[in-house]
Amino acid sequence: MDRPEHTERNPGADPLSAFERALRDRVPSREALLAEAKAQTARQRRRKQVLGGGLSILVLAAVVWTVDPAWHREDLVTAVGQRDSVALADGSRVVLNSATHLRIERRLRSRQIELVLGEATFTVEHGDKPFIVRSQDVEVLDIGTVFNVRSDSRGVAVAVLEGAVEVSAPQSAPQRLDDGQQVLAHAGRVGEAMSADVERVTAWQHGKLRFDGTPLSEVIADIQRYHAAPVRLADPRLGNLRVSGEFDSDAVESLLDLLPAILPVMLTRAGDGSVTISGR
Known part of the structure; x- marks a missing residue:
């Protein structure tokens, strides 16, 4: 009568080791989990930076629009x-x-x-x-x-x-x-x-200076725009004298020369072209 075949076993072998290896292959290791966690954290940080940068750009645009540079x-x-x-x-x-x-x-x-x-x-x-x-x-x-x-x-x-x-x-x-x-x-x-x-205001556009009882102080201020060298009043009180008439703005020297004929003043011209108006 034949005896059943006997198979020898290693008493130190774990019968579940094969299942453990298969499970380990399917479940990530601790090191892999840590690496994935770090990668996810880095992605979230970059996402926040992008969102934060976009928000900063929007805030900057709003400020620029408000300030109107x-x-x-x-x-x-x-x-x-x-x-x-x-x-x-x-x-x-x-x-x-x-x-x-x-x-x-x-x-x-x-x-x-x-x-x-x-x-x-x-x-x-x-x-x-x-x-x-x-x-x-x-x-x-x-x-x-x-x-x-x-x-x-x-x-x-x-x-x-x-x-x-x-x-x-x-x-x-x-x-x-x-x-x-x-x-x-x-x-x-x-x-x-x-x-x-209006005619006086726009007279300069036609090359004219127009005065109607205008204080001499204002006349000098208008003349000065057409005279490179300074024109001064020796006495501020002379500024209250009045001037009337229409004059050519391209010939302010002639207007200055005319002042002693219509007002109680005299002119002194310096070598640098400046003019001082004083009383007589």
Whole structure:
């Protein structure tokens, strides 16, 4: 009778070892789990950086839009005795008087011009962005108009030829000027609106200086724009003398020579071309 075949076994062998190896192959090791956790953390950090960077860009864009910075500036300057007419990029036009300095600024939310010194007339083309002229500490906001701005030692004079503007200064409430009105702003304050002598305001565009009982101090200020060397009053009280008439702005030397004939004054000319006006 045959005996059943006997199979020898290793008493130290674990019958579950094969299953353990199969399970280990299917379940990641501790090292693999740690590596995956680190990779996921790095991905989350990069995602936050991207989101944070995008948020920063949005915040920066909002700030830039609110502040309305100038991204381009262009200077226009006329010499003594020179006048010029310039078409702006938006279709507006500006006429510059003698010895005038304009700074044109391109901004995101507005059209702005700084009248550093001198005089100019603005004919504004309507647009989506507000049109603002600044000089000294005064702002002139266009409401659809043609207006003249003069800036010198007397302050900032604004005259409306057509339409309306709003004039503001640090120490005054905004003031509306309509067609045919003018105002003088000085030392941070806007004066009272007055009727404008439009022919006198625009006389410079035709090469003329027009005075109608104008104080000599103001006459000298207007002459100075067309005279390279200083013109001075020896006595400030002489500034109250009055001058009337229309004169050629290209011949201010002749006007100066005429003053002793119409006023109780005399002239002293220096070698540098400067003129001193004193009483007789």
